[in-house]
Amino acid sequence: MTRDATRNRLLEHGTRLILEQGYNHTGILAVLQAAAVPKGSFYHYFKTKEEFGLAVLDAYFAAHMANVERFFADQTRSPLARLRGCFEFYVEHFRSLEWRDGCLLGNMSQELADQNPTFRARLQELLGRWCRRVEECLEEARRAGELRPGLDSRLLAEFCVNSWEGAILRMKASKNVEPLLTFLSFFFDVLLHHG
Amino acid sequence: MTRDATRNRLLEHGTRLILEQGYNHTGILAVLQAAAVPKGSFYHYFKTKEEFGLAVLDAYFAAHMANVERFFADQTRSPLARLRGCFEFYVEHFRSLEWRDGCLLGNMSQELADQNPTFRARLQELLGRWCRRVEECLEEARRAGELRPGLDSRLLAEFCVNSWEGAILRMKASKNVEPLLTFLSFFFDVLLHHG
Numbered sequence: 001m002t003r004d005a006t007r008n009r010l011l012e013h014g015t016r017l018i019l020e021q022g023y024n025h026t027g028i029l030a031v032l033q034a035a036a037v038p039k040g041s042f043y044h045y046f047k048t049k050e051e052f053g054l055a056v057l058d059a060y061f062a063a064h065m066a067n068v069e070r071f072f073a074d075q076t077r078s079p080l081a082r083l084r085g086c087f088e089f090y091v092e093h094f095r096s097l098e099w100r101d102g103c104l105l106g107n108m109s110q111e112l113a114d115q116n117p118t119f120r121a122r123l124q125e126l127l128g129r130w131c132r133r134v135e136e137c138l139e140e141a142r143r144a145g146e147l148r149p150g151l152d153s154r155l156l157a158e159f160c161v162n163s164w165e166g167a168i169l170r171m172k173a174s175k176n177v178e179p180l181l182t183f184l185s186f187f188f189d190v191l192l193h194h195g
Numbered sequence: 196m197t198r199d200a201t202r203n204r205l206l207e208h209g210t211r212l213i214l215e216q217g218y219n220h221t222g223i224l225a226v227l228q229a230a231a232v233p234k235g236s237f238y239h240y241f242k243t244k245e246e247f248g249l250a251v252l253d254a255y256f257a258a259h260m261a262n263v264e265r266f267f268a269d270q271t272r273s274p275l276a277r278l279r280g281c282f283e284f285y286v287e288h289f290r291s292l293e294w295r296d297g298c299l300l301g302n303m304s305q306e307l308a309d310q311n312p313t314f315r316a317r318l319q320e321l322l323g324r325w326c327r328r329v330e331e332c333l334e335e336a337r338r339a340g341e342l343r344p345g346l347d348s349r350l351l352a353e354f355c356v357n358s359w360e361g362a363i364l365r366m367k368a369s370k371n372v373e374p375l376l377t378f379l380s381f382f383f384d385v386l387l388h389h390g
């Protein structure tokens with residue numbers, strides 16, 4: 001394998017293991033074994049486990065934002081339909097996982113935000129970037145006349161993303177779709193709904 | 196110490212350590228040391244670490260519901276004011292913790308729901324009990340004419356609790372009050388607001 005291919009394999013298996021077991025419980029050795037990469041070569045790619053964990057988080061976020069942009073770019077749908085479509089994509093994603101794993105941004109916020117200031121700062125930055133992209137979509141919705149008047153787009157985007165993360169948390173406990181559908185229904189059909 | 200006093204000390208220190216470090220990272224020995232209880236006596240009180248973790252969760256939930264009932268019992272306030280007052284109490288609680296720890300129900304859902312079916316079932320049961328109590332308060336609000344018409348109280352209670360848990364998750368990453376206040380503002384001032 002090329003250097004980049006090996007690095008990507010480590011990130012891919014690291015993402016899966018960290019989603020399944022958490023960051024603290026995922027040992028470097030387990031990642032190397034899962035990725036079928038020889039012991040001892042890890043430190044050719046990453047200086048520390050923390051550097052690896054941050055690279056996993058960045059790769060997860062990049063893939064997430066690529067999904068978001070794929071939906072947001074669809075000019076055949078209204079801005080709110082694009083936003084809702086993106087969440088509906090994740091509902092099907094979590095269904096295929098039988099409501100396991102959840103979102104790495106939420107999981108790491110829970111596990112690491114109090115323990116590790118570097119992870120905390122990165123998580124807050126990435127969650128903020130996602131929120132700002134949702135805010136831009138909501139501003140488009142406002143210009144298209146889709147948004148109930150008087151709502152602050154920035155705070156609405158924060159409420160949207162945070163409530164979605166809460167719905168995912170509850171989905172992990174309920175092991176069914178209800179928390180995600182309840183989020184979609186209240187956010188899109190009630191909160192944003194005109195009069 | 197009496198038998199009950201020792202058991203309570205173990206639960207108290209266990210709760211604190213599990214909130215700070217997570218369940219998997221909290222060893223029995225660390226709990227015994229923190230509680231100044233002699234090694235070897237743990238198994239007089241709990242058969243397994245899992246039994247201890249479930250007892251910690253139950254004790255946390257009992258204390259949480261006692262807080263909820265304290266606010267819900269205040270007949271001098273309207274039903275929605277009671278519900279909001281309870282969340283505002285937790286805002287001050289988390290402020291005093293400098294936005295650390297979060298809610299044990301959310302933390303354990305994130306950490307354990309995929310790993311341990313016994314914890315998952317207990318968490319879903321306890322979250323459901325909290326939701327039903329919120330639903331009863333919302334039904335009181337409906338009878339008092341405080342609730343915007345056409346909202347399903349059961350699903351609204353679920354959305355309320357899940358979104359609150361998401362706000363707490365984000366609070367851990369942001370280390371400020373904004374996610375909690377944004378939740379309060381959108382849930383009470385926008386979503387439930389008449390006309």
